[in-house]
Amino acid sequence: MLLHVNQLSIHFHARQGIVKAVEDVSFDLAEGETLGIVGESGCGKTVTALSLLRLISNPPGIIAGGEIFFQGRNLLKLSEKEMCDIRGNHMAMIFQEPMTALHPVLTVGRQVREPLIVHKKAVRKTAVQDCIRLLKRVRIPDADTRLHDYPHQFSGGMRQRVMVAMGLACNPKLIIADEPTTGLDVTLQAELLEFMKGLTQTEKTALVLITHDLGIVACYADQVMIMYAGRIVEKAPTLELYRAPQHPYTQGLLASIPRLDQDIQQKLRPIEGQPPDMANLPSGCAFHPRCPHAKPRCMRELPKLMQISTGHDVACWMHSR
Amino acid sequence: MKPFILKRILYAFLILFLVSILIFLLGRAGDPLEKAALSTRMGMADSEVVDALKVQFGLDRPLHVQYYLWISNFIRGDWGKSLFYREDVREMFINRLPITLELFAGFVFWSAIIGFPFGFIAALKRNSWIDASLTTGAVIGISIPVFWQAIVMIYLFAVAVHIFPPSGYVPFSEDPWKNLLSIAMPSFILGTHSAGIISRYVRSSLLEVLGQDYIRTAFAKGLRAKAVLLRHAFKPSLIPVVTVIGLEWGYMLAGAFIVEYMFAIPGLGRMCMNAIFAGDFPIIQATLILVAGNIILVNFVVDLLYGFLDPRVRVQ
Ligand SMILES: Nc1ncnc2c1ncn2[C@@H]1O[C@H](COP(=O)(O)OP(=O)(O)OP(=O)(O)O)[C@@H](O)[C@H]1O
Ligand SMILES: [Mg+2]
Numbered sequence: 001m002l003l004h005v006n007q008l009s010i011h012f013h014a015r016q017g018i019v020k021a022v023e024d025v026s027f028d029l030a031e032g033e034t035l036g037i038v039g040e041s042g043c044g045k046t047v048t049a050l051s052l053l054r055l056i057s058n059p060p061g062i063i064a065g066g067e068i069f070f071q072g073r074n075l076l077k078l079s080e081k082e083m084c085d086i087r088g089n090h091m092a093m094i095f096q097e098p099m100t101a102l103h104p105v106l107t108v109g110r111q112v113r114e115p116l117i118v119h120k121k122a123v124r125k126t127a128v129q130d131c132i133r134l135l136k137r138v139r140i141p142d143a144d145t146r147l148h149d150y151p152h153q154f155s156g157g158m159r160q161r162v163m164v165a166m167g168l169a170c171n172p173k174l175i176i177a178d179e180p181t182t183g184l185d186v187t188l189q190a191e192l193l194e195f196m197k198g199l200t201q202t203e204k205t206a207l208v209l210i211t212h213d214l215g216i217v218a219c220y221a222d223q224v225m226i227m228y229a230g231r232i233v234e235k236a237p238t239l240e241l242y243r244a245p246q247h248p249y250t251q252g253l254l255a256s257i258p259r260l261d262q263d264i265q266q267k268l269r270p271i272e273g274q275p276p277d278m279a280n281l282p283s284g285c286a287f288h289p290r291c292p293h294a295k296p297r298c299m300r301e302l303p304k305l306m307q308i309s310t311g312h313d314v315a316c317w318m319h320s321r
Numbered sequence: 322m323k324p325f326i327l328k329r330i331l332y333a334f335l336i337l338f339l340v341s342i343l344i345f346l347l348g349r350a351g352d353p354l355e356k357a358a359l360s361t362r363m364g365m366a367d368s369e370v371v372d373a374l375k376v377q378f379g380l381d382r383p384l385h386v387q388y389y390l391w392i393s394n395f396i397r398g399d400w401g402k403s404l405f406y407r408e409d410v411r412e413m414f415i416n417r418l419p420i421t422l423e424l425f426a427g428f429v430f431w432s433a434i435i436g437f438p439f440g441f442i443a444a445l446k447r448n449s450w451i452d453a454s455l456t457t458g459a460v461i462g463i464s465i466p467v468f469w470q471a472i473v474m475i476y477l478f479a480v481a482v483h484i485f486p487p488s489g490y491v492p493f494s495e496d497p498w499k500n501l502l503s504i505a506m507p508s509f510i511l512g513t514h515s516a517g518i519i520s521r522y523v524r525s526s527l528l529e530v531l532g533q534d535y536i537r538t539a540f541a542k543g544l545r546a547k548a549v550l551l552r553h554a555f556k557p558s559l560i561p562v563v564t565v566i567g568l569e570w571g572y573m574l575a576g577a578f579i580v581e582y583m584f585a586i587p588g589l590g591r592m593c594m595n596a597i598f599a600g601d602f603p604i605i606q607a608t609l610i611l612v613a614g615n616i617i618l619v620n621f622v623v624d625l626l627y628g629f630l631d632p633r634v635r636v637q
Contacts, residue, residue, distance in 0.1 A: 055540055081545075088543035095541070100534040105557050105631055115542045150632040166542070 001069070002206050003029040003052070003174060008066035010044075010051050013059060016279035021047040021061070023230045024305075027223075031173070032204040034197070036221030036238070038214060038253070040275045044230040045210045046096060049176045052208075053093055054083050071173065089119040092167035096178040096210075098159035102151040108135075108162050109147030115169040134165040138195065157188045164192065168199070175199070176208040181216070193220055214257055218242060223311070226250050229276050229286035232305055236312040246314040248291045285317070293318060325628055325635055333621045340613040341395075345388050347609070348602040349380075395610070401603035405596070410603045413592060414611070420490060421588035424511070424577050427504050431512020432519055432569070439516070440523025447528060455520065462517030467576050470510050471583045478506060488585040507580045514576065515569040522565045527558040560630050567623035571616040 010022040022044040029035050037045050050056050051063055054075055068075040070091060075083065092115075095101035103111055113131040116122040122130065128147070135143035138161040151159055160180060167175055177196065181189040197220050199205045209221055217224050217238065224241045226234040226249065234247040245251045252271035273290035276282055282289050288298040297317055305315040375381045378401075379390055394401070400410035443455040479487035485506045491499040530536065531554055539553040540546075578590030585591070589608065596604035627634045 050537075053541055055537060057537075084543045084545055086543070087541055093541045095534065095538060097534060101538045103535040103538070103553055103557075104633065106553070114539075114544070118543050118548075152633050166538075 001028050002031050002033075002071065003027075004067075004069040005052070006067040006069070008048070008051060008068065009064040010047050010056055010061060011064045012061045014279060019278045020064075020281070021230050021278060022051065025066075025227075025230075025232055026305075027225055027232070027235065029174070029206050029208065029223075031206055032200050033223070034200055034207040034209055034221045036217035036224040037208065037210045037227060038212070038217055038224060039227035041212070042275055042278060043227045045227060046178055048227075049093060049178050049208065049210060052174075052176060053087050053091060054078075055087075055093075085119070088115040088167075088172070089170045090172050091174045091176070092170070092172040094160075094163050094167045094175065094177040094180050096182070098151075098156065098163045101163060102159055104151060107148050107150055108154070111151075112147075112162060112166045112169060115166065119170050130169070131165075134169055135162070137168070138162075138165045139191070140165070157184050160184060160188075160192065164196070171203060172205065174206045174208070176210070178210045179212065180209075182212070189216075196220075214253060226253070229278065229281055231286070232313070232315065233287065234312075234314050234316075235305070240309075240312055246308060246312070246319055247287075247316050248293050248318075249287050252290075285315075326625065329621055329624050333617050336617050337614060340617070341392055341610060342388065344606055344609045344613070345391060346384075348606045349384065349387070391606075395607075400607045403596075403601055403604055405599045405601045405604075410607050413604070414589065414607060417587060417589050417592055420586060421577060421581065421590060423493070423500075423504055424508050424581065424586065424588060425574070427508025428511035428515070428573055428577065431509050432515035435512065435516035436519030437523055440520035441527065443520065443524040444527040444531070447524075452524075456524075459517040459520045462513040463521070465514075467510055467514065467579055468583060470513070471507070471580065474506055474510060488583070490584075490586045490588075503584075503586075507584045507586060511573050511576050511580055515566075515573060518565055518569060519562065522562045523558070526561045527554060530554045530558040533557075556630060560627065563623055563626045563630065567619045570619045574612055574615055 005028070006026050008022060008025045009020065012019040012021055025044075025048060027035065037048065039045055047056065047061070052068060052070070052075070054063075056063060063076060066076075070086065075086070078086075102108070109128065109131050112134055113122070113124075113127040116127045116130055117124070132143045132147060135146065140146055140158060140161055146154075151162070154162065164177075164180065167177075175196065180196070181192055184192070193216065196207060196209075200207050207220075209217065211217060221238050224234075224236060224238050225232055226241075226247065228249050234241065234245070234250045236246075241250065242254070245254050249271070256270045271290055276286055276289070282299075284297070284299045284301050285291070285294075285303055288294040291298065295317060301317075303315045303317045305313045306319060307313050308319050372381070379387055382390075391401075398411060400414070402408065403410055403413065406413070439455050439459065443452045443459075446452050475487050478484045484502075486499075486503050489503060491503050493500040536549060536553055539549045544552070577588070578593060580586070581588045581590035582594050589611070592604065593608040595601075596608070
C-alpha cells in the first residue's frame with residue numbers, strides 16, 4: 001500500500017473554540033489508484049490533503065491524532081528535514097487556487113524548475129531544459145519563451161497547468177490535486193484530468209482527487225470518499241457508490257445533480273439546509289438536522305463507519321444495528 | 322521596462338517644473354525686499370534705493386519674465402546672491418551640502434541597520450516576548466519627538482557620560498574619529514524614528530507574505546524554511562516597505578534640518594533656518610528646490626524599485 005491513513009484528526013484552535021476540521025479519517029491508496037474526495041465547502045478536504053504533506057500550519061492547527069504511512073514510513077514521526085525530502089519529490093500537491101498559489105514575483109520557469117533543483121540537485125542549465133519539457137508536457141504553447149513570464153501573464157487555465165507541471169517535476173509517487181479544475185471550461189478540464197489519469201496508468205502514480213463535482217469523480221476515481229463536517233460518511237468503489245449510495249447525504253448529493261438516465265420530469269432536489277458551523281457541530285450525527293431520515297438516536301449518538309459490503313463503508317444508523 | 326522608466330523620468334520633470342513655479346511664487350509673495358528689510362530691522366530706505374535694488378534683483382519685470390530668468394539662471398548654475406551674506410548662493414550650498422549628506426547617510430545607516438533586522442526578528446518570533454519588546458521599542462522610537470530625544474540623549478551621553486560631544490561638528494578632513502563622534506548622535510536620533518517605522522512595516526509585511534498561499538506552495542515543493550524565507554518571502558515583503566522608506570526619506574530631510582539646528586551642525590538646515598528668519602529668498606528658493614528635487618528623486622527611485630520588485634507593475 002502506497003498510502004495508509006489511520007484515524008487522522010486535525011484540530012484548529014480558533015477564537016470560537018476548537019474546530020475539529022478532520023476527525024477519525026482513515027483510507028488506503030495503492031499505486032496507480034485514484035481516490036476521489038467529495039464534500040461541501042468547509043468539510044475538511046483541503047485540510048486532509050495538507051496534512052498528508054504535513055503542511056498544517058501550527059498554530060492554529062495541530063494533527064491531534066492518527067497515523068499517515070507513506071511508502072511504509074509514518075510521516076508524523078519523521079523529522080522536518082526528512083519531510084522536506086518527501087514534499088515535492090515523492091508526494092506533490094496541486095493547489096486549489098492557481099491564482100494565489102503561484103508566486104507573483106518569480107518567473108514561471110523558476111518556479112517550475114525549483115523542485116528539480118531542490119531534490120534532484122539539478123544544475124540550472126539542465127533544469128531549464130527539464131522545465132521546458134515539463135511545460136510542453138502540460139501543453140503550454142511556446143514553452144521556451146513563456147518560461148520567462150510571470151504568473152499574471154498567464155490565463156487561469158494556463159496557471160493551473162503550470163501548477164500541474166510543477167507538481168510533476170520530480171515524478172512523484174503520489175499527486176494530491178485539490179480541485180484542480182474548478183473554474184476551467186469543460187474541454188480544458190477534461191484535458192487536464194485525462195492527462196493526470198494517463199500518469200496513473202503510465203507512471204503508476206497514485207492520485208488523490210479532491211472536488212465538489214461528482215461527475216468528475218465518476219469518470220476518474222476508482223474509490224470515492226464522501227466527507228461531511230470533517231468525517232467520512234461513506235466510502236466505496238466508484239461504481240458501487242453511484243449504483244447504490246447508502247448514506248442519506250450521498251443520496252442527497254447524487255439527487256442534486258442531473259442524470260442522463262433519469263426522467264426529465266423528475267425534479268432535481270438540492271439538499272435542504274446549510275452546511276454546519278464547524279466550531280459548533282450538531283450533537284450525534286452532524287448531518288441529522290438536514291437528514292430526511294433522522295431518528296431520535298441520530299441526535300444523541302454518533303454513528304461509526306461500518307463496512308456493509310466489501311470496500312463499502314457507511315456511517316449511518318440506518319445501516320448499523 | 323524601458324518605456325516604464327522613460328515615462329517616470331518625464332513625470333518627475335513635470336512635477337519638478339510645477340513645484341518650481343510654486344516655489345518661485347512663494348518667494349515673490351508680498352514684497353520680498355520689504356520683508357528682508359524688516360527682518361534685519363534696517364527700516365526701508367528711500368524709494369530710489371529700493372527701486373535700484375528692485376532693478377538689481379530684477380523685481381521690476383513681469384512675473385513670467387522673472388520666472389524665466391530665475392529658472393534659466395538656476396539651471397545654468399547661477400543661483401543668485403544671498404541678500405544677507407552677499408555670497409554666491411551656489412557656493413554656500415556646495416560648502417554645506419556634504420555636511421548634511423553625511424548626517425543623512427548616518428540616518429540611512431541607523432534606520433536600516435536597526436529597522437530591518439528588528440522587523441524580521443519580530444515577525445519570525447511573532448507573539449513572543451521578543452516581538453512584544455521590539456514592538457514597544459519601535460513605538461517609542463516612532464513617537465518620541467526629535468527635539469526631545471535630542472535633549473535626553475545630549476544629557477545622557479554628552480553631559481552625564483562624556484562619550485559624544487554635546488554639539489558642534491568636526492570635518493572629516495580634520496579628525497575622522499571626532500567627525501564620526503560628532504555625527505553619530507544626531508544621525509542616530511533621526512535614524513531611530515525611521516527604524517521604528519521600518520521595523521513595523523517589515524514585520525507586518527513579512528507576516529502577511531508568510532500567510533500567503535504561494536509560501537505554502539514553496540513549502541510543498543520541499544524547500545527548507547530558510548530557503549522559503551530567503552527565496553520566496555523576502556522579495557515580495559519588501560514591496561510595501563519601499564514605500565515607507567521613500568516617505569521617511571523625504572520626511573527626514575526636514576528632521577535633519579531641525580537636528581542640525583539643535584546640534585549646531587553647519588549644514589544646509591542651519592543655513593536655511595537662518596535664511597527663513599532673515600527673509601533671504603534666494604537661499605530659501607534654492608533650498609526648497611533641493612528639498613523638492615530630493616523628494617521627487619526618491620519617488621522616482623521608489624517607482625523603479627517597484628518595477629524591479631514587482632513584475633505586475635512593469636507591464637501596465
Ligand atoms: N487556518 C485555519 N484556522 C482555523 N480553521 C481552519 C483553518 N484552516 C481550515 N480551517 C477549518 O477547517 C475546515 C475545513 O477546511 P477545508 O479548507 O479543508 O475545507 P474544504 O473542504 O477544502 O472546502 P473547500 O471546498 O471550500 O475548499 C473549515 O471549516 C475551516 O473552518
Ligand atoms: Mg479546499
